[in-house]
Amino acid sequence: MNVTYFGHSCFQLTINGKTILFDPFITPNDLAKDIDVSQIKPDYILVSHGHFDHINDVEQIAKQSNAKVVASWEVIEYFKKKGLENVHPMNTGGTWEFDFGIVKCVTAVHSSGLPDGTDGGSPMGFVISFMEDDVNKNVYFAGDTALTYDMKLIEETYDHIDFAILPVGDNLTMGIDDAVKAATFVNADTVIPMHYDTFGLIEIDHEYLKDAFNDFELQMFNIGEEKTLN
Numbered sequence: 358m359n360v361t362y363f364g365h366s367c368f369q370l371t372i373n374g375k376t377i378l379f380d381p382f383i384t385p386n387d388l389a390k391d392i393d394v395s396q397i398k399p400d401y402i403l404v405s406h407g408h409f410d411h412i413n414d415v416e417q418i419a420k421q422s423n424a425k426v427v428a429s430w431e432v433i434e435y436f437k438k439k440g441l442e443n444v445h446p447m448n449t450g451g452t453w454e455f456d457f458g459i460v461k462c463v464t465a466v467h468s469s470g471l472p473d474g475t476d477g478g479s480p481m482g483f484v485i486s487f488m489e490d491d492v493n494k495n496v497y498f499a500g501d502t503a504l505t506y507d508m509k510l511i512e513e514t515y516d517h518i519d520f521a522i523l524p525v526g527d528n529l530t531m532g533i534d535d536a537v538k539a540a541t542f543v544n545a546d547t548v549i550p551m552h553y554d555t556f557g558l559i560e561i562d563h564e565y566l567k568d569a570f571n572d573f574e575l576q577m578f579n580i581g582e583e584k585t586l587n
């Protein structure tokens with residue numbers, strides 16, 4: 358699996374030849390000013406919830422790529438009004454088999470108001486299961502969430518998570534200590550932190566983060582960096 362980081366909570370995964378972009382928030386992000394949004398052309402855009410720092414560039418990227426947008430029913434209705442037609446509404450608890458793997462929408466404890474004031478429905482995380490070289494792999498993209506015991510259900514269902522992409526910035530989501538518990542709850546191998554340092558409310562101590570995730574393989578990305586993770 359190839360992983361590219363575009364800042365904040367925006368990752369692009371390449372799985373089975375398909376590119377899946379999560380929560381694009383690039384053009385307003387000063388830290389991501391070197392990223393050329395016009396060159397991002399994924400096959401899918403998965404949107405965890407309706408907050409501006411997760412959806413800002415969905416419309417542009419979807420229109421330039423014709424990517425299929427996967428999100429809650431309410432977030433999809435918002436984007437249909439902006440002219441997006443290649444959409445797939447889901448909701449918490451639901452599973453769907455796409456051509457790159459199986460997506461399950463899992464609990465996120467957060468809010469989901471859209472920029473126009475309408476309700477974005479339930480915020481969600483996503484678990485993606487796929488086969489790579491005849492081995493089953495599970496990726497958990499937590500979205501914005503608090504620590505919740507529901508994460509133990511992910512471990513019950515999937516046994517382990519190969520790659521857990523977790524918010525660590527505190528204040529608006531869980532912070533580092535709770536994210537370590539989340540990684541334990543889902544039985545993660547590799548942890549990829551997100552939702553930190555973008556603005557003052559979510560700045561973190563990087564040394565503290567590295568110490569806290571000592572028991573996991575921690576993969577941190579510079580913005581614009583691409584890695585192959587196995």
Ligand code: NI
Nearest residue numbers: 406408467501
């Ligand atoms: Ni949010």
Ligand code: MN
Nearest residue numbers: 408410411501
């Ligand atoms: Mn957020």
